[in-house]
Amino acid sequence: MNTNCQNKxxxxxxxxCANHSQTENYCALDKIRVGTHESNPTDVRxxxxxxFQPKSQS
Numbered sequence: 001m002n003t004n005c006q007n008k009x010x011x012x013x014x015x016x017c018a019n020h021s022q023t024e025n026y027c028a029l030d031k032i033r034v035g036t037h038e039s040n041p042t043d044v045r046x047x048x049x050x051x052f053q054p055k056s057q058s
Contacts, residue, residue, distance in 0.1 A: 004028070018053040
């Protein structure tokens with residue numbers, strides 16, 4: 001993943017994600033997939049960024 005890229009349309013503060021731009025609070029992906037872990041989501045806490053990938057521990 002090239003984390004030097006920034007998609008200014010997708011703000012992100014999850015710095016431990018491999019897709020975080022690292023230089024500013026943006027995602028480096030062209031698009032993301034938003035999902036839910038609930039059968040009937042009713043709150044923002046019910047949603048997830050399904051594009052999240054943990055940053056490798058090197």
